[in-house]
Amino acid sequence: MLTEADLASAKGEIVNDDSVIVGDGALFQEIAQKYLKHCEANTDSKKDYVSALNKHWMPDLALIPIHQITSDLIRDIISDIDFKSDKTFNNCLVPLRGVFEKAIELRLITPAENPMAMIKNKKVQSGLPDPFTRDEMNALLNWLDKNLTDKDHFYYWYFEVAFWTGCRPSELNALRWKDIDWFNGSVIINKSRVRGVEKQVTKTHTAREVYLNDRSKRALEALDAMKLSDDYVMICPETNEPFYNEKPARMRLIEAMKSTRVRHRPAYNARHTYATMLLMSDVNPVFVANQLGHSLQMLIKRYGRWLHGDQNKLEISKLTTD
Incomplete structure (x- = not known):
């Protein structure tokens, strides 16, 4: 177990008593290691998770027993971090949620004690595809x-x-x-x-x-x-x-x-160009979805404005201003 002296030494500080154990129970950093070891994400995603944990969560949470971490503590940490965007914030929450889910799996905390249950993702507006004509x-x-x-x-x-x-x-x-x-x-x-x-x-x-x-x-x-x-x-x-x-x-x-x-x-956006050219040529949307590897629902959500080719312009032209 790490002691207060170990932590102070790493910070270049001096403490007189190095016999004090940091808390009791499994530490956040221990569960984080287990989470990363068992995580089935691909290599790139794991690298991103490690980076997010080390940069944002480990400095404040590493030496705290997992069962002592509260939603208020996590909110305090979040308020001190200048995330570049709401999407970055949501991405950084992914491994943090994973650590507490691993703690639940190991029966170190109960689902009711999961502090991440009170931490919500921020809404991110999806941009429209911007194909070439x-x-x-x-x-x-x-x-x-x-x-x-x-x-x-x-x-x-x-x-x-x-x-x-x-x-x-x-x-x-x-x-x-x-x-x-x-x-x-x-x-x-x-x-x-x-x-x-x-x-x-x-x-x-x-x-x-x-x-x-x-x-x-x-x-x-x-x-x-x-x-x-x-x-x-x-x-x-x-x-x-x-x-x-x-x-x-x-x-x-x-x-x-x-x-x-x-x-x-x-x-x-060459990919978006292909999708919109097909749709504006009145190609069957099911075929287009299959070509792109999308579900039909995702295709309509992503490219709905191109489903009717130039029909949208014809419809708005019916609205006269006279």
């Missing part, structure tokens, strides 16, 4: 095609695939040639690659079959002709290795946006 997309792709030369021309084909399949960057970077069904014109999306680590699941843990149109199929055929790899479809031209992250591709699209004066948006 079809004209903007074509302007960007034309610029990439004409201005990227030699190995860099790879990124033109990369974004042809991104815009015309709606795959997430992490899914494109994990795509392998064996996932492509040339005969039926489709690709199987069931993996992701984040920070150089390949995961055998997508972001939503949903595998899907994405059907190719003439442009996405032509782009994949062009990449196949490059023979950059017999394994991964997307190989970084600078390193000749699978992509560590999406930054190299993103920087090329930023260059294209600046040169064409297209309003800046994240490269991820």
